Amino acid sequence: xxxxxxxxxxxxxxxxxxxxxxxxxxxxxxxxxxxxxxxxxxxxxxxxxxxxxxxxxxxxxxxxxxxxxxxxxxxxxxxxxxxxxxxxxxxxxxxxxxxxxxxxxxxxxxxxxxxxxxxxxxxxxxxxxxxxxxxxxxxxxxxxxxxxxxxxxxxxxxxxxxxxxxxxxxxxxxxxxxxxxxxxxxxxxxxxxxxxxxxxxxxxxxxxxxxxxxxxxxxxxxxxxxxxxxxxxxxxxxxxxxxxxxxxxxxxxxxxxxxxxxxxxxxxxxxxxxxxxxxxxxxxxxxxxxxxxxxxxxxxxxxxxxxxxxxxxxxxxxxxxxxxxxxxxxxxxxxxxxxxxxxxxxxxxxxxxxxxxxxxxxxxxxxxxxxxxxxxxxxxxxxxxxxxxxxxxxxxxxxxxxxxxxxxxxxxxxxxxxxxxxxxxxxxxxxxxxxxxxxxxxxxxxxxxxxxxxxxxxxxxxxxxxxxxxxxxxxxxxxxxxxxxxxxxxxxxxxxxxxxxxxxxxxxxxxxxxxxxxxxxxxxxxxxxxxxxxxxxxxxxxxxxxxxxxxxxxxxxxxxxxxxxxxxxxxxxxxxxxxxxxxxxxxxxxxxxxxxxxxxxxxxxxxxxxxxxxxxxxxxxxxxxxx
Amino acid sequence: xxxxxxxxxxxxxxxxxxxxxxxxxxxxxxxxxxxxxxxxxxxxxxxxxxxxxxxxxxxxxxxxxxxxxxxxxxxxxxxxxxxxxxxxxxxxxxxxxxxxxxxxxxxxxxxxxxxxxxxxxxxxxxxxxxxxxxxxxxxxxxxxxxxxxxxxxxxxxxxxxxxxxxxxxxxxxxxxxxxxxxxxxxxxxxxxxxxxxxxxxxxxxxxxxxxxxxxxxxxxxxxxxxxxxxxxxxxxxxxxxxxxxxxxxxxxxxxxxxxxxxxxxxxxxxxxxxxxxxxxxxxxxxxxxxxxxxxxxxxxxxxxxxxxxxxxxxxxxxxxxxxxxxxxxxxxxxxxxxxxxxxxxxxxxxx
Ligand SMILES: Cc1ncc(C[n+]2csc(CCOP(=O)(O)OP(=O)(O)O)c2C)c(N)n1
Ligand code: SF4
Ligand SMILES: [Mg+2]
Numbered sequence: 007x008x009x010x011x012x013x014x015x016x017x018x019x020x021x022x023x024x025x026x027x028x029x030x031x032x033x034x035x036x037x038x039x040x041x042x043x044x045x046x047x048x049x050x051x052x053x054x055x056x057x058x059x060x061x062x063x064x065x066x067x068x069x070x071x072x073x074x075x076x077x078x079x080x081x082x083x084x085x086x087x088x089x090x091x092x093x094x095x096x097x098x099x100x101x102x103x104x105x106x107x108x109x110x111x112x113x114x115x116x117x118x119x120x121x122x123x124x125x126x127x128x129x130x131x132x133x134x135x136x137x138x139x140x141x142x143x144x145x146x147x148x149x150x151x152x153x154x155x156x157x158x159x160x161x162x163x164x165x166x167x168x169x170x171x172x173x174x175x176x177x178x179x180x181x182x183x184x185x186x187x188x189x190x191x192x193x194x195x196x197x198x199x200x201x202x203x204x205x206x207x208x209x210x211x212x213x214x215x216x217x218x219x220x221x222x223x224x225x226x227x228x229x230x231x232x233x234x235x236x237x238x239x240x241x242x243x244x245x246x247x248x249x250x251x252x253x254x255x256x257x258x259x260x261x262x263x264x265x266x267x268x269x270x271x272x273x274x275x276x277x278x279x280x281x282x283x284x285x286x287x288x289x290x291x292x293x294x295x296x297x298x299x300x301x302x303x304x305x306x307x308x309x310x311x312x313x314x315x316x317x318x319x320x321x322x323x324x325x326x327x328x329x330x331x332x333x334x335x336x337x338x339x340x341x342x343x344x345x346x347x348x349x350x351x352x353x354x355x356x357x358x359x360x361x362x363x364x365x366x367x368x369x370x371x372x373x374x375x376x377x378x379x380x381x382x383x384x385x386x387x388x389x390x391x392x393x394x395x396x397x398x399x400x401x402x403x404x405x406x407x408x409x410x411x412x413x414x415x416x417x418x419x420x421x422x423x424x425x426x427x428x429x430x431x432x433x434x435x436x437x438x439x440x441x442x443x444x445x446x447x448x449x450x451x452x453x454x455x456x457x458x459x460x461x462x463x464x465x466x467x468x469x470x471x472x473x474x475x476x477x478x479x480x481x482x483x484x485x486x487x488x489x490x491x492x493x494x495x496x497x498x499x500x501x502x503x504x505x506x507x508x509x510x511x512x513x514x515x516x517x518x519x520x521x522x523x524x525x526x527x528x529x530x531x532x533x534x535x536x537x538x539x540x541x542x543x544x545x546x547x548x549x550x551x552x553x554x555x556x557x558x559x560x561x562x563x564x565x566x567x568x569x570x571x572x573x574x575x576x577x578x579x580x581x582x583x584x585x586x587x588x589x590x591x592x593x594x595x596x597x598x599x600x601x602x603x604x605x606x607x608x609x610x611x612x613x614x615x616x617x618x619x620x621x622x623x624x625x626x627x628x629x630x631x632x633x
Numbered sequence: 634x635x636x637x638x639x640x641x642x643x644x645x646x647x648x649x650x651x652x653x654x655x656x657x658x659x660x661x662x663x664x665x666x667x668x669x670x671x672x673x674x675x676x677x678x679x680x681x682x683x684x685x686x687x688x689x690x691x692x693x694x695x696x697x698x699x700x701x702x703x704x705x706x707x708x709x710x711x712x713x714x715x716x717x718x719x720x721x722x723x724x725x726x727x728x729x730x731x732x733x734x735x736x737x738x739x740x741x742x743x744x745x746x747x748x749x750x751x752x753x754x755x756x757x758x759x760x761x762x763x764x765x766x767x768x769x770x771x772x773x774x775x776x777x778x779x780x781x782x783x784x785x786x787x788x789x790x791x792x793x794x795x796x797x798x799x800x801x802x803x804x805x806x807x808x809x810x811x812x813x814x815x816x817x818x819x820x821x822x823x824x825x826x827x828x829x830x831x832x833x834x835x836x837x838x839x840x841x842x843x844x845x846x847x848x849x850x851x852x853x854x855x856x857x858x859x860x861x862x863x864x865x866x867x868x869x870x871x872x873x874x875x876x877x878x879x880x881x882x883x884x885x886x887x888x889x890x891x892x893x894x895x896x897x898x899x900x901x902x903x904x905x906x907x908x909x910x911x912x913x914x915x916x917x918x919x920x921x922x923x924x925x926x927x928x929x930x931x932x933x934x935x936x937x938x939x940x941x942x943x944x945x946x947x948x949x950x951x952x953x954x955x956x957x958x959x960x961x962x963x964x965x966x967x968x969x970x971x972x973x974x975x976x977x978x979x980x981x982x983x984x
Contacts, residue, residue, distance in 0.1 A: 052984075226983035236979065242969040244961040245732050247725075268971040276957040278968055280732040285758040289725040292718070292755070296729025299716060300694070301962035304729060318719050412980040415973040420966045454962065455694045455714030455730070456737050463691060465707055467717040477707070 019131040022112040023213035026056045026081035028092040030165075030214070033105045035098050037069030043158030044075040045407070046183070047165060050176045051079055052227060052409070055219040059085040059526070061406050061602060066252065066345045072101045081221055085373075085409055086527030089604040092214055093169075095161065102127065114212050116165065118157075135209060137164055142204060146197075156197040163201025170215045173202055226374075226412045230403035231307075233374035234333055235260035236413065237381020238305055239268055242421045243331070245304035247282045247293035249312060252345050253401040254335035257307035258283075287312035291319040291330070298329040299466060301426070301454040303385045305331035310339045310352050313359065320394055321360025322468045324491070327441075327450070329388035329395075329424070332356075333381075336400040338600045347600025348401035350522055353576035356396045357550055363488065365495050367502060368396045368550040372525035373403060375410040376548075380503065389424035391449060391498055400571070402523040402602040425451045432461040440464045440475035441487060448494030495551055502549035505556050508532065510541035517563035518612065519556075519592075521547040521577060523602060524569055530605035531612070540616065542567075550580060557585050560592070567612055569595040571603050651687040651883065659683050659690055661711040665704070671823030671849030671864075672702050672771045676709045678826055679740070679769075682833035683710065686881060686904075693738045694730055698723040698752060700778045702744035702771035702849070721752025724759030724768070728950070731764055734960035735951050738837055739766040746776040749785040749804045756806070760813040760842045765949035767836040768844045770806055771823070773851035774862035781854030792859030805931065807941060810844040811924055816947035817843035820938045822867050823850065827876075828938060834879040835940065840901040841947035848936060867936055874915040874926075874939040878907040898945055908940060917943050 022028070034040035041062070048060045059078040065071035078088050093114040096105045109115060111131040117123075119136030128134055139160055143153045166176055177195055184191035235257050238246070248258040262281055269278040284290040290306040297304035308316070313334055323330045336352045338344025356368055367387060369380045377399060384395040425445075427436050432453065438461065441450050453462035464475040470487065472478045510532075520528050525546060535542050545559045545566075560566050560581070568578040575594035582589050595611050597603040647655040659680040664673050683693065690712040697703035699720035706715040718726045727741045741759075748756045748770045759768070774787040783791075786806065787799045810818045817839040821829040829847065836843035848867050850856045856863045861870075882903040898906045908917070916922055917940050930937045957964075 224980075224984075226980050228983045240970055240976075242964075242966070244964060244969065245729060247729065268975060269969070271957050271968075274957065275955075277955050278957055278961070278964055280951075280954055280956050280961060282728070282732070282762075282954075284725065285754055288722060289728075289755055289758060292722045292725025293729035293732070295718075296696075296716075296726035296731075297733040297961075298729070299726070300730040300733035302729075302733030304733070319722065322719055412983075413976050415970075415976045417973050421969075453714075454734075456692050456734065459689060459691045460712055463712050463714050465715040465717065468719060469717070 019112050021114070021133050021213045022092050022110060024092065025215045025217055026079055026219060028079055028214045029088050029090060030077045030079070030093045030095065031091040031105075031108070032075040032077070032095040033098045033101050034073050034075065035100070036065055036067055036071045036073040038158070039155045040073075040097065040158050041075070043162050044077070046159075046176065046179055047162045047171070048077050049179055049227070050166065050171050051216050052222060053175045053179065054172060054216060055222050056081055056216055057083045057085065057221050057409055059087070059409065061087060061402070063601070064346050072098050079216065081219055083221060084526065084530040084605065086530050087602040087604045089606045093212070095165065097161070106132070114214065116161070116168075133212070135168070135212065137161070137205065137209065142200065146200060152193075156193070159194055159197035160201035160204075163198040163203075164205035164209070166198075167202045167205035168209060168212050170211070170217065173198070222409070224412055225409050227407050227409050228374045229256065229405060229407050230371070230374045230377040230399050231257040231335060231405060232260040233377035233413070234307075234371075234381040234397060234399060234404075236264050237378040238331070238385070239264045240378070240415060241303065241382035241385035243303045243305050243385055244278065245280050245282075245294065245297040245302050246306070247284045247290040247304070248307050249284050249287045249290050251309045251312055253337050253405045254307040254309045254312070254333065256405065257333055257335065287315040288319065291316040291323075291332070294330045294332075295319055295323050295328050298323070298388070299455075303329070303331075303389070303421075305333060305385075307333035307335065309335050309337050310355065311342070313352055313355055317360045320366070321362060321364055323394045324360065324364045324366065325362075325468055326466050327392040327452070328466075329385075329392055331384045331388050331395050331397065333397045333399060335404040336398065338598075344600040346401070348523065348602055349571050349598060349600065350398070350400055350524075351572035351576065351598070352398070353572070354579060356398065357580055365492075365551070366394055366396055367391065367498050368398050369503065370398050370521040370548050371403065372522060372546065372548075373410040374408050375413065377403065378413045383503070386422040387498075387501060390422050390501060391494060392424060392452060393494070398522060400523050425449055427451050427453050427457070427462055429458050432458040438462050439473045441471060441490070442473045443490050443493070447497040448490050448492070449497060499551045499553050502551065502553065504553045505548055505559070506546040507555065507559060508544045508546075510543050511536055512541045514541035514543055515564040516541070516616070517543045517545060517559060517566040518569060519545050519547060519560070519566050519581075520569040524571060527603045527605045527608055528569065531608035534605060534609050535612075540613075542612070547577070552581065552584060556581075560585065560587055564591065566592055567595050567615070568592050569597075569603070569608060571597050573598045650684050652689060654684065654690070656680060656684050658712065659710055661709045662707050664708040666701055667853050669852040670701065670777075671773060671847075671851070672705050673708070674823040674826065675769065675771055675829070675847050675849055676705045678829040678833055680709050681826070681830045682837060685830070686834055686837055686879070688738060688837070692736070693740055695740045695742065696723050696727045696730065697742040698744070698747035700744035700747050700776070701851075702742060702773075702777070703747055705771070706740075706742055721747050721750070722755055723747070724752065724755035724764070727766055728759055728762065728764050731766065731950070732956070733962045735765070735956070735958075736960050739764070741766050741768045743768070743770050744777070745770055745772040745774060745784040745786040745806075749806055753785070753804070757809070757813055760810050760815045760844060762950045763814065763816065763841050763948065763953060765840055765951070766842060767833065768842065769833070770844075770846050771849040772806070772846050772862070773849050773855050774860065775851050775855040777851045777854060781851070788861040791861045792857070794854050794857055805927070806844070807846050808924060808927060810842075811920055811942050814842070815844045815942070816841035816944040817940075818942040819844070819940050820846045820848070820936070822848045822871055822936070822938060824864055824868065825871070825938070828873060831877040831879050832940060835877055835900070835906055835943075838879060838900040838902050838904050838906070839943070839947065841944070841949045861934075870934055870936045872912070872930060872935045872937050874910075874912040874937060874941070875917065876909045876911060877940050878909070880905040880907060898943075911939070915939075917941055918945075
């Protein structure tokens, strides 16, 4: 039975031929066990030295709904979503039509041909590869569960044969996965071979090929949430309070896992950490505030709806000056919105969280490596600045495994516990006024409860107080306090991670500003522009408040595109508001359908704007663009 | 982490406790509550209890929500750190503080509005978790600070100052606390210092979630005829089921009680709790019988007070989650940061 070859009618089209540069998408049913098989396939390619960028596209449901795994293979190391699909592994009849539609002309459709489908279900310009997966598995296995589970491994075996993934590599990964569980190892290897051998005997190879390369180096492959949680361990967090919400849940779960390995006292078996699954997000942040007030490093992780609930406490932490770290893994809002899709839409919510005049420090990691780094640093910042720090992830970074530089740690580094007067200094007669700005940087000294019998105690409150922390309703006390808080925020500018600037090959009045998970798509887009001779300088903002370089970069360009993954160009609003920039000089580029932004989108939209205004050098002359 | 204070100079005649502190060392700022407000009597009882138990004032952390009742931590234990949090959310902040340093005494002060309405969720969950704390609700049946609206503990049919009748079923925080697993539950009356002080002492000595509902009349908005939280009503309907004595480890037990009328329990800190029966049929270690008694008597309009429920071998949140004995806020880089070697291993597992 030969099932390869085109089944549709119409004129043939040249099949896509690509080596180490293509997109395979798996269309599965949620809960069918496909996730680990797909990951296995992806990791095998990685082990062959070829960079990959996988993305889970999943529903807010446990079982039965469609789910996709989009795997980009990119020798060049492009880790953003590319858009388009070269090969669809269509395992879900529910989404068949849409999935088939998505394939690029000349692409491939791999499917389970046990039950024949009418030719109208196929496309003439797509090469169809049928494999009777159900038939093969029904013949080989009697247990219905095994039939389902091994079907996934069987197709991994077949795909490996088709595109040249080395079987030894896949086998080794299975071996690592089932180390010590020999009972499971053997049948998995068998299923892999079953699929592989069937494909070798019955299918023709496709134009998509993986060949060994050396482009991965010592990079690691990890989810941002797990990386941020590891950063919290290295950053000295001891208290975590959280309430489950996608896409942040795996941050708390990872913290739990890391701690159980890294933070158990070897002598007593007791925990050097406390994790509370709270009753809601209000309690989560309350616990964090209480722990921070009492001198422990504490964090919560949540997503937009949780941040909405935390507003009152965030204001308290700002005003009473209590360290706290809040990991916000952003998803599509407003309301329940798109709970399993990605967005950068909590920027303004977090920057100005709570009633009254507030401003908060936000950090924007671009990948898991920075999730780890900023995760650790956020605790230093929180204690140094005595204020909430928001670590702004999103679903794209948080819940997808991403290739990134390995984690590093300088063992000479120690926690910056900030300005704390302990017993000895109080005893030595250090003057203490909780809200007294002795150093002029807006940051005042604090004491921990229980530090000294007669010195250093004070009453913490969300009401206005004077410098000595005494209740006050006096206008001047209030104003002094609020201006000092603003001074402290200015101090933060010099402490937060600065932007990363990337200058084009030639001088240009055009810039682009972006942040967070937009980075890989932007890197690719910038390469494409440069290859076309279009010069665009780029700045990746890594924190709010904006440091002086951000202001300078914008000042040095006539037009700076601000690229974001939300509808309202929220970071742009922040730039306009905080730096008093003429909005006309900051054209917004927004992508907000819930899928990760692509290089194609950036090139198309910015390209169109540049095209529409012709050569940017001429039209956006410096004089003209200046207010 | 424990430092003994050098007491300040005071009038030589003032009595001192074992640490050399006078009662004044446990006082706070001058109260700004209405004259006659029940809450001030509770502050006085807290001061007395801490003085009697020889607690170092700075080893207490006092936390509250928002309300007249929640203001009171400013009026006692002036050498303690205090935290006036947000409305109804003291329990979570206290929980976090307790996680950070398990060595302090945590005293949470709240109101009936603070704990039974906006904060009931946090009340419920802090109790469930067995946070080691003394949780006092100063219960006046109204929102004092916002000028006298009914709270969720106001009895059905009780009258507001303006004459409106409350139609809603009241929440009995004592019953709720018992059901949720509080290991020390009491009710008292701000006007009965004799009863209240030992109950607070017992709660401090207790390990785990200790809850005390103190009926505390609001003279400004809920002390009129028709109110069931007025001084007159509570005096007329107070039914104390037992009386408590807390004897510190260094004290000698002098009183003699006829067999069967008193029970002695050794508390976590070594002090002795002497419980004297007033109601023949009340047994504070039998939760089901106690709850039955409470329901029956409160249906009859009685305010049942005393130590209503206690577990002797109680434990707390830290034991449940297995934290180290050292306060988490004292752990340093060596204990917390796994270092670059461990990280290399982690990196290797991610390739
Ligand atoms: C979020 C929020 N909502 C409303 C208020 C207004 N408020 C302040 S105190 C209070 C009620 C306090 O009642 P209770 O806890 O019984 O204290 P009491 O004054 O009676 O002692 C209310 C509703 C507030 N501070 N915060
Ligand atoms: S209003 Fe009521 S509760 Fe508030 S201080 Fe006055 S008497 Fe006390
Ligand atoms: Mg009240």
